[in-house]
Amino acid sequence: MLKERINFLIDKKGMTRKELVSGLITLPHFSNILTGRYILAEDLAASFAKKLDVSTDYLLKAEDVSNHILKGTDEIVNQMIAFSDIDETYVATLPRESDALVFELASKLMTACFYQSMNDQDNYSDLHMDYLNFYLKEFPDREIRQLPAPLKKAFYFYKMQVLRSKAEYEAANTYCQQLLPLLTENLEAWIAVKKIEIEILLTLKRFELAKKQLNEALRQIQLKNFKSHLPSLYILQSNYYFYLGLYEEALVSLSKAEENLLYLDHAHIGDYQVMIFNNRIVMLIKTKQLMEAKKESERFNDFLQQQTQIEKTFFTLILLYQADIALLGKQFDQLSSLIQTLEHAPRTDDQTYALHFYKSQLALEQKNYEFAQEQAESCIDYFEHNPIVERLVALYEVLGICAEQKRQYKKSSDMYKKIVQLLKES
Structure with a gap:
């Protein structure tokens, strides 16, 4: 990873490799350092760092994959995937730089996912222009497979989300399948990606496979007593029935979702209630139960009137x-x-x-x-x-x-x- 970081810094400075090594070492020697054949000496790192306007450790520790670095990176990636207690304040606390490229790059990838989810196009574009576009070219898929697991997860999640936003669901599903086996140790993150997988499968009309994955997710939730995920999974189950034209079953699943809202913390109940109202009204209209749809839209209006900041x-x-x-x-x-x-x-x-x-x-x-x-x-x-x-x-x-x-x-x-x-x- 030293090679990618130095390439990035050279690019940012508008320098050439020849200018960086001038008066210090030969280009072949430099190439051997970047490919890992020679070790980067501390005095040489200090000279490079001075020319690149960074600290010496920013070069010497670029390839740091010690346990505490990997553990810290994994915690951030899992939390961002699960979207647990994530908001702008949390994202702002992530370090802008880290001596270890594993930590820095994973943080940037997950920050990009957050900006995308918030539809924050300005920050999303700036992050790509200033940083991510370069590293995305430096790490093609064949190289991502060789990266430490936390960074690999960050790359796969990022690519899955980008492809979903472009409605390229087949390709998104490919990354989803590569990501899921890496999340078995963190059930919250696994469930979050499992839900995405089910949504993708429903969109691709792979209903039998979607049903299988839905049942697997429900089984894991019941097994681990993660009941806070029941509303979202029953909404997915409702969507599954709706796609198949089983409208009564779809409405029953929505009722189950509503019944299980009590397992959510108060801050998230409103979002799910809005989703349930929306889906139920659409289904009632679809089945031409117009009087019921009208009553439900009135209930929805009364609900919104009672909310703040709607x-x-x-x-x-x-x-x-x-x-x-x-x-x-x-x-x-x-x-x-x-x-x-x-x-x-x-x-x-x-x-x-x-x-x-x-x-x-x-x-x-x-x-x-x-x-x-x-x-x-x-x-x-x-x-x-x-x-x-x-x-x-x-x-x-x-x-x-x-x-x-x-x-x-x-x-x-x-x-x-x-x-x-x-x-x-x-």
Whole structure:
């Protein structure tokens, strides 16, 4: 690891290897030091350190993999993977530098994962530009396999999370499978990654394997009495049933998740309750239990009113549920009123695209074909990249009908072909 650190420092200084060793040793001698054939002498390290503006120990101890270094690194990596008591304050306490590259690099990789989870793009980008991009090139996969276990875990977790964010689930699952065997000594971290594995398998529609991994995770939780993980696993179980179209079973699993919220500490109950409300309303709408969905959205609204520091866009989410209910119930006057309210509500980008969708549906009902087409075209790309089958079918239908009105029969035919293909795939 001395080689990678010196390469990094040379790169940061804008130097060449020749400039670094000038007047000290020959380039071949330097190459032998970097490949481990020769030991870096202390006086030579001091000379290099002076040119690179770092401490002598920053070079001499770069390859330190002593027990206390590995133990400290492992504790940070496990805690960050499990996301246990992690916030900005904790991340700020991690050292910006460490003489041991194992500790420093693992900390930076896990910090990047934290920034990604918080959607902190500025700090995420800065960390990559200033530090990580260089080391990611220095350590390709074939070299990561030879690294000490804590750093290997940090690399695998980082790569898995990056690939998940890019929706490259097959590749993400590969790193997940490499990571899990390294976590058997820390059940909290193992469970955290196991949940990610199940989510990936559900997304890839590998339902039998997802069920097997879900049962394994539930078995471990019961065995070790880690009941605080039951709500999240029952939510995953609910998602599994929902994917299979077993909606009643999915709703039962959500009820189990809600029943087990008592095992969570108070700080996390609200987040899970929001998730449960959201999933239950979606399922009730999906199964066209519109009266029940309306009651649940009212319960959700009452719950949010009692909370402090709630994002305003959560209330917008409830309006969108109500718009779904109105549309499915063909209550177009209600839908029109909700659209007017949504126009002035704070919205995320996702919610804005949903608003365009509802506008297209209302305009079609009103036979305002120009506006219906305009609104459908403004959100079709989004829903094609974030597919919700029901919405895509409705949008293709809008575009097909609007094309017919303009006697654009080929375009209309293309839209209906897309509907047939979409329904076949789903």
